[in-house]
Amino acid sequence: MKTSTTVQTKDRIIDAAIRLFNQKGFSGTSVREIAKEANVNVAHISYYFQGKGGLLEHLVSNFYEGYIHMIESQVHHMEPCHARECLLHVVFDILSYQHEHRQLTRFVYREVTIDSTLIREIMSTYLTKEKYLFQLMIEKGKNTHVICEQLSLSSFMIQLKSLLMMPYLQPQYLTEVLFLNPSEPYFYQMYYKELCRSLHHLLEPKEQSLDVHMNLIMSSN
Known part of the structure; x- marks a missing residue:
């Protein structure tokens, strides 16, 4: 104990x-x-x-344990006809999680750019699982016609991961060049709205208002 x-x-x-x-x-x-x-x-x-290497493994693994669990909890309760809403909700939760653990997030995202045995294991477990969960949401959305059938998973993941990671890899740029304060809660809430507008060009259906989805998700948190 x-x-x-x-x-x-x-x-x-x-x-x-x-x-x-x-x-x-x-x-x-x-x-x-x-x-x-x-x-x-x-x-x-x-x-x-067990030393500095064990400490590194603990930090990275614990970060992704919480990260994957958070996505799984949303996907587990997903109804196929609400796959698009679920995906946007997951994006909001990721931004919230990154903000809550922003110093650890920055370190982990820098570390996963390095080719090492540990990072290869992280890629083959947690990040492969992340791709699978997003693929599940996208396929469910395509099958129920709430996500564009022509959406490419690989292209979507490249754009999404870039948008999610950039503020935590480049906090000095945000602070010193763009005069934004990424440590404030309003930042990720504002950024989420802008990120959704970028994702809107990739996702369907066009006949539904993007603002409806954003307001619904943010009001439930």
Whole structure:
């Protein structure tokens, strides 16, 4: 059974690692620096995470565990005729999740650009599962004629992932060039509306108002 002291120690290590990995990169951060930042003994990192590599695996895996579970919970309750609405709801939930964990999100998205054994495993499990879940929503939507039948899954995923990841990979650009504050809740809510307008050109049906879908989803959160 985990004690409160154990949880607090692990949480301090995780928070310190996220801060330092974002500032100095994974390779540029030492275990001693993490321990000092977390105000714990170096041995705690080996005990709880089996070293810096284990800590990296814990951060990335936990991020995607929550990420996939969130998408699955929406898809599990999806009615085929509401597939388009479900897809847009998932997009909103992803933005909310990324905002809530924005420092970890930034680190994870930078890390998945690196070719390593860990990231290959992440790709073959979590990110393959993510593609499957979006494919399921799109196919259900096509079958019920609420999503464009000509929509390409690969093209859609490239555009969607780019739109979802960019604000967390480039926060300085948003702050210093566009004068936006990505740490404020209003940012992702505003960004969601703009993102939906981009997705509107890919999704069907055209006869339904995009504003109806956006307002319905945001009012339910």
